[in-house]
Amino acid sequence: MFIVIAAASQDLDPRAYVKAPVKGTILIGGYAHSEGGVVTDPTLPLENLEATVNSATLGVARTFCMRGRSAQALVVLPYGWATASALVGGQPQSASRSGLADMRMRMSVLLVGGKAVTLRDYPKDTARTIVGTSLTVIAPTGQYFSDKLINLGTWRWSFKPEVAISQRIGKRWMADFYTGVWFFTQNESFYPGTSVRRQDPMVSFQGHLSYTLTPRMWVAFNSTFYVGGQSSVNEILKDDRQSNVRLGATMALPVGKRSALKIAYSRGAIIRIGADFSTVSVGWSSTWFGR
Helix, strand or coil: CCCCCCCCCEEEECCCCCCCCCCEEEEEEEEEEEEEEEECCCCCEEEEEEEEEEHHHHHHEEEEEEEEEEEEEEEEEEEEEEEEEEEEEEEEEEEEEECCEEEEEEEEEEEECCCCCCCCHHHCCCCCCEEEEEEEEEEEECCCCCCECCCCCCCEEEEEEEEEEEEEECCEEEEEEEEEEEEECCCEEECCEEEEEEECCCEEEEEEEEEEEEEEEEEEEEEEEEECEEEECCCCCHHHHHEEEEEEEEEEEECCCEEEEEEECCCCCCCCEEHEEEEEEEEEEEECCCC
């Protein structure tokens, strides 16, 4: 078991596949605070493992036309600082880390109901059902010490193909459902630096129900379930297969004509193995459209 700055499978991202006008550039910034316990493999000599994790992110996204469909590319680079404490062999121990975390890249395209439109034609769009797909890639750019169990990075690549459907219900409601699978490369420098850690694929499901208050203001109730991801170190299987549920809520608020704030809260509802964190996050975005 080891701690990283973010658990990718725990994403809660409502309205991730809503169509946006093409030729848009979005600057993104955010902050997240997570704290709570970590349920570890019971064979490890760790007890009462608690962690506090903070991260600041900066990213950019671009909307464009891909063979007549609306598409988006996103790159986000986080910086994190974290502290953790536990009883190790009955003795209290603590550690802290600060530095870059793993970079995230995402490419999405809307296959149904996602005809590419410009900002001028966007108000005329009447699509009520959207089917989309995406590929998320996490690169091993984060701070990593091979002789430590607590790190900000994972020292491996992660890939998640995903399919999604978004359905408008009446004038104000929207339901989102996403299904994806995380695949992981192996970490060949795992603790104490000479071990090889492998992890099985992890399936994730997300469901969101959101309500539009004004054209640019909405609230959402979020849930995710992720299962799988059992790991092995030097071919020895660990008792760390995950089967967890998280619940949360999100609110989006307009700030001026082209900026917005997004405030979110989530917490673990059912945690078998992994981070049983409560998370509060604030995100900001500003969008420019080219001619």
